[in-house]
Amino acid sequence: MKPRWLDDTPQAAQNFVAGRRLDEVECIVADIAGVARGKAMPASKFATQERFFLPNSIFLQTITGEWADNPSGAFTEPDMILIPDFSTTAAAPWTADVTLMVIHDVLDQQGQPVPAAPRNVLKRVVQLYEDKGWSPIVAPEMEFFLVARNTDPNQPIIPPMGRTGRRAAAKQAYSMSAVDEYGKVIDDIYDFAEAQGFEIDGILQEGGAGQIEINLNHGDPVHLADQIFYFKRLIREAALRHDCFATFMAKPIQDEPGSAMHIHHSVVDIKTGKNIFSDAKGRETPEFLHFIAGMQKHLPAGIALLAPYVNSYRRYVPDFAAPINLEWGRDNRTTGLRVPVSGPEARRLENRLAGMDCNPYLGLAASLACGYLGLIERETPRAECLGDAYMSEDELPYNLGDALDLLQESTAMREVLGGEFTDVYVAVKRNEFKEFLQVISPWEREHLLLNV
Structure with missing residues (x-):
């Protein structure tokens, strides 16, 4: 049975999954370098959750994997809220299992766009x-x-x-x-x-x-x-x-x-x-x-x-x-x-x-x-x-x-x-x-x- 959330995704994503069992969903955001960061999870779990969490430190990570000092204060790594943008759902056709990727909007705990998130900068x-x-x-x-x-x-x-x-x-x-x-x-x-x-x-x-x-x-x-x-x-x-x-x-x-x-x-x-x-x-x-x-x-x-x-x-x-x-x-x-x-x-x-x-x-x-x-x-x-x-x-x-x-x-x-x-x-x-x-x-x- 097709998960309900797939109804909100592009037709190409629905075509990719059609007639097959969706195994995994990658929940991703772009960091400062444009590297995909996030979580992969079973599709069944993704279907039951409306949001996910990642620490804000991902936007302080350098291309070498080191960490820059937080210019706004202590390095406490509070969680950000990730909300899926279903319009970005796309296939990952190179994987062994049937996998979809979804880019997420990045909000703070008050529901406001995180200023350091590159996608939010472009939206701004x-x-x-x-x-x-x-x-x-x-x-x-x-x-x-x-x-x-x-x-x-x-x-x-x-x-x-x-x-x-x-x-x-x-x-x-x-x-x-x-x-x-x-x-x-x-x-x-x-x-x-x-x-x-x-x-x-x-x-x-x-x-x-x-x-x-x-x-x-x-x-x-x-x-x-x-x-x-x-x-x-x-x-x-x-x-x-x-x-x-x-x-x-x-x-x-x-x-x-x-x-x-x-x-x-x-x-x-x-x-x-x-x-x-x-x-x-x-x-x-x-x-x-x-x-x-x-x-x-x-x-x-x-x-x-x-x-x-x-x-x-x-x-x-x-x-x-x-x-x-x-x-x-x-x-x-x-x-x-x-x-x-x-x-x-x-x-x-x-x-x-x-x-x-x-x-x-x-x-x-x-x-x-x-x-x-x-x-x-x-x-x-x-x-x-x-x-x-x-x-x-x-x-x-x-x-x-x-x-x-x-x-x-x-x-x-x-x-x-x-x-x-x-x-x-x-x-x-x-x-x-x-x-x-x-x-x-x-x-x-x-x-x-x-x-x-």
Whole structure:
């Protein structure tokens, strides 16, 4: 007999379970890094409970498993209340048993959203738009690498072996033959996505060896962040089935391009359903330029969320197809802010600065926050860049420490993202940065050991 709660879930989840016994439900939330945390339980138990509990310390955990100090007080680990959002129910088709995953809303014991929960941060930013009568629309692009299994962190990451018996080659952007090299992984990605009810807009070969890009259809930011959160796990599981790893590191392989999460933005008037970036005659509106100006002004303070690790800044180097500027231009891929070719109804701005290593909830929240501030402040962007923006002056922080300083000092970003969240995020990331600085790299041993 089908559990009653399944009636409130997407059709794809119901189709996945149809005619079979549901064994297990994973109750999950995304932590600061975007790692799925939570509990797995028998489906029979899940059906009898309306809420679950996790300590608030999960939002103080670093990527290495250490704990940052709680900026708001003692480390007492009070429980948070987790309420299932049944609209997020999705299959876990890689498991041996019939398993569903459900993302949960995170509340405190007074029933208020926990400010440090990344999904709540994105909801907060989206609500600011809606309070003004706007609905933000995003379309993310996900880049990642398939790499050979790497079980020794001291060894460099190398490309995977393809079906020809050769390792994946670089500089094969848009090559269909290159995608065919690991076609079985792609097939499983499609199959898993179909089981979860996700629609892929396209898959293509990027410029790096074993580097793939998946595009998602435009839509609601929270819904798409949920999809990316699920997709990262889905893609990793598909790769493991074929003796390789999938990695979303911003820069996993030396001398190869990095992996970005380009974010396309538009804003719709809730009452009219029209794109506010185009007027009745199809021309660019002042709001479109204000949105760009907000990006240029506030993205330096948002980089800590778009580039959240020390490795993230290895992607910001010239001549590797990564934007390292705040210039904007029409159909100009050298600019950090690109206006793609489109009709008036689809006029949008593409933020090319975010890395694929960012937490999708926080990456979208930070990017939307900058655009929102632009709409509120109504400033004008500098002149469009008509040439090679790679030649522009440096405007962005080039290490995690500097990026965190800019975020912490930005009153505007703190107000939009929430002061309590910002303090927690900075505390976690400073802890990670401190740990990294204690590690002696092979470069230091090679060049300094006997020469200085």
